[in-house]
Amino acid sequence: MVNFNENILEDNTLLSINNRGFAYGDALFETIKASYGKLLFWEDHYFRLMASMRIMRMEIPMNFTMEYLEEQILKTLTENNLSNASSRVKLTVFRNEGGLYLPETNDISFLIAVKPVDTDFYIVQDTFYEVDLFKDYYVSPSLLSSLKTNNKALNVVGSIYAKENKLDNCLVLNTDKQVIEALNGNVFVVKGNTIKTPPIENGCLKGVMRKQIIETIESLPEYELVEEAISPFELQKADEIFITNVIVGIQAVSKYRKKTFKSEVSKLLIQKLNIKIRVS
Template sequence: MINYNGTILENNKVISTENRGFAYGDALFETIKASHGKILFLEDHYFRLMASMRIMRMEIPMNFTMEYLESQMLLTLEKNNLMQAAARVKFTVFREEGGLYTPSNNNVSFVVAVKPLEDDFYTLSDDFYEVDLFKDYYLSPSLLSTLKTNNKALNVVSSIFAKENKLNNCLILNTNKHVVEALNGNVFLVKGNVIKTPPISDGCLKGIMRKQIIDILSKIPNYEIEEASVSPFEIQKADEIFITNVIVGIQPISKYRKKQFSTGVAKEIIGKLNAKIRLN
């Protein structure tokens, strides 16, 4: 069952061919993890969504408070019997039907969909995980690239490339040939005690988990965190690389081409991440 504008529907086929999210990618979404009725990092997700809606020039309804959005997500979890489990929540906002490229109005509708997850908290996978660069197309280092919109053609094509080449993931480059992110999350490189992640200005997603990891690392005296452009040449020189997103948490990379990586930093901070969740 899904939540369409506050109404629970058993049939999830509510999108018409005139839906602007479907027709033009005129939509934003937040992928959120819930655990036993608790929406993780709710405030960060809420403020990112509000900022993204302003950038997309969508009209923010008066009732779109953080409490209202939380109540709609919890309602959807309850109706799907997921209040006592871990779940993936997808909150999608799209401009209402009307117009071609130029919309008839800036009013929005929303859909909440949920799926069960296995783990309540974040665990570190020991599975082999190989990545490579995707170089067929490049990401623009612009503000729109940092938003979670329905315009994900680059991610789709590069995901197919990864599958065809038996890779677990790909690293995306921007038009300046800097490493920006992975297909499903932000990237962190470890070299000695320096941990580096691409800056938002390079076009990477303004990730919620990225923010949590930067906050955790900034409080560990042994590490120096840098937000700076990453050259592809730095990947093979790194001691460790990991990907972050709110569903998986931290995904260590095992291999890039001929280089194999350690997982020490990822193992150290995964516990601190779970501790942070318990405190909030």
């Protein structure tokens, strides 16, 4: 069951072929982890969505408050018997039909879809995880590249490339040939006591989990968090590389080309992250 503008419908309900999210990628989405009726980091998701809608010049409805959208998500979880489980929530906002590239209206509709996930909180991922660079296409840094829009062609093609080459993920480069993120999350590189992550200005997604990890690192006096450009040459000199997103939490990278990595910092941050969730 999905929630389309407050209406609970069968999840095989068809959207119009004129839907602007389908026709032009004129849509934004938030992927949220829900655990037993609690939306993790919901405030951060909500304010990122509102900021993104303003950048996309979408009209924000008066009733689109944090409380209203939370109520609609919880309603959808209940209808899918997922109130007492952990779930992946996808909240999509798209501009209403009409027009070609130039829309006839800036009014919006929303769609909420949910499905269960295996883990309630975040766990240490000890499985072997190999990555490489995806160099077929590059991200051009701009304010739009920091948004979660439906324009994800690079991520789709990159994911196919990773599968064809028996990789678990790929790291994405910007047009300056700097590492900016993974196909499905932000990237952090550890060298000694310094933990680096690319700045938003380099073209990476303004990730909700990225924000949580940065705040957690900044609370640890033994580590220094630096937001700086990351060169591909730094990867093979790193002690550790990890990828972050709100569903997995932290995914430690085991191997990049011929270099293998530890996961000590990843494990420490996972522990701190789960503590943060329990006390919030």
